[in-house]
Amino acid sequence: MDTPAVEVVDLVKRYGATTAVTGLTFTARRGAVTALLGPNGAGKTSIIEICEGFRHADGGKVRVLGLDPVSDATELKPRVGVMPQSGGVPTGARTAEWLRLMASFHASPIDPDVLLDRLGLASAAQTPFRRLSGGQQQRLSLACAVIGRPELVFLDEPTAGLDPQARMAAWDLVSALREAGVAVILTTHYMEEAERLADHVVIIDRGSVVVEGTPAELTQGRREVRFNTDVPLDAEALEAALPAGSRVLATAAGGRHEYAVAADEPDALGPEFLATVTAWCASSGVLAEDLRVRRRTLEDVFLETTGRELRD
Numbered sequence: 463m464d465t466p467a468v469e470v471v472d473l474v475k476r477y478g479a480t481t482a483v484t485g486l487t488f489t490a491r492r493g494a495v496t497a498l499l500g501p502n503g504a505g506k507t508s509i510i511e512i513c514e515g516f517r518h519a520d521g522g523k524v525r526v527l528g529l530d531p532v533s534d535a536t537e538l539k540p541r542v543g544v545m546p547q548s549g550g551v552p553t554g555a556r557t558a559e560w561l562r563l564m565a566s567f568h569a570s571p572i573d574p575d576v577l578l579d580r581l582g583l584a585s586a587a588q589t590p591f592r593r594l595s596g597g598q599q600q601r602l603s604l605a606c607a608v609i610g611r612p613e614l615v616f617l618d619e620p621t622a623g624l625d626p627q628a629r630m631a632a633w634d635l636v637s638a639l640r641e642a643g644v645a646v647i648l649t650t651h652y653m654e655e656a657e658r659l660a661d662h663v664v665i666i667d668r669g670s671v672v673v674e675g676t677p678a679e680l681t682q683g684r685r686e687v688r689f690n691t692d693v694p695l696d697a698e699a700l701e702a703a704l705p706a707g708s709r710v711l712a713t714a715a716g717g718r719h720e721y722a723v724a725a726d727e728p729d730a731l732g733p734e735f736l737a738t739v740t741a742w743c744a745s746s747g748v749l750a751e752d753l754r755v756r757r758r759t760l761e762d763v764f765l766e767t768t769g770r771e772l773r774d
């Protein structure tokens with residue numbers, strides 16, 4: 463049981479001329495939720511599908527529960543739960559019937575009726591897959607991934623498109639799996655989801671890890687000063703007055719000029735830093751309104767490490 467749930471070392475994946483994963487390394491612990499975050503096209507699905515044994519790597523090492531996902535696929539299959547992004551359920555299959563069939567392939571499955579109830583699918587038990595709403599189809603896929611009580615489950619965007627109630631139910635299920643000692647590898651575009659569920663967050667951009675840690679480690683000590691003014695400021699001059707590595711982000715909205723000022727290092731934004739900002743404003747004859755020091759969220763860290771420009 464000492465081997466990690468997933469160990470990825472120097473992973474490389476190419477599609478023709480595109481290198482989607484460029485020497486990526488991370489480890490996911492057993493009994494923990496590991497979230498892979500990244501902008502569109504960062505390489506998350508490629509990594510997950512290689513770990514699931516659905517795609518071949520072009521370089522590096524991947525071990526899942528200590529085994530090779532391709533050559534040990536038969537041994538891994540009953541121990542690993544997979545939630546396919548596009549359902550994987552025949553269109554005519556009825557919800558409960560399909561889940562019972564999936565349960566029959568496992569030695570000690572979760573009771574299908576309990577799972578249907580838990581995921582709010584009891585009223586759709588007799589409905590064929592094609593008549594389920596998108597959110598119901600998504601929840602049935604999630605149920606299929608966990609029905610066999612896997613040691614490890616891969617969830618690729620499990621709550622994409624779910625309404626808030628269904629998302630909550632999915633979060634409760636993921637938390638319950640973790641409590642039961644299951645390792646969960648999750649991709650998501652919802653930062654709140656990662657912040658709530660993940661023990662470890664790996665932020666990926668352009669096929670490599672840009673930063674990783676617990677949500678607390680990634681956000682701890684990281685603060686920013688926000689304020690707005692009715693006249694534009696010389697942001698470069700403010701930046702020059704602050705300790706090296708500080709950044710001033712300016713945006714204009716509703717006739718106001720808004721500023722977010724951040725320090726480079728965690729804990730660098732203290733009382734003196736704040737005093738420097740307000741003194742600079744005073745010397746420029748500018749009143750900083752709605753001034754506040756706020757803790758930065760995982761979303762702030764994500765945008766800072768992966769940039770703000772749109773991806774393809």
Ligand SMILES: Nc1ncnc2c1ncn2[C@@H]1O[C@H](COP(=O)(O)OP(=O)(O)OP(=O)(O)O)[C@@H](O)[C@H]1O
Nearest residue numbers: 477478480482500501502503504505506507508509
């Ligand atoms: N089968 C394929 N053939 C060619 N290129 C592909 C293929 N699958 C993925 N890619 C490319 O590899 C890169 C990584 O894609 P991937 O789907 O792994 O990213 P992702 O992080 O999961 O993105 P998203 O958040 O949009 O789901 C992208 O540039 C994508 O266009």
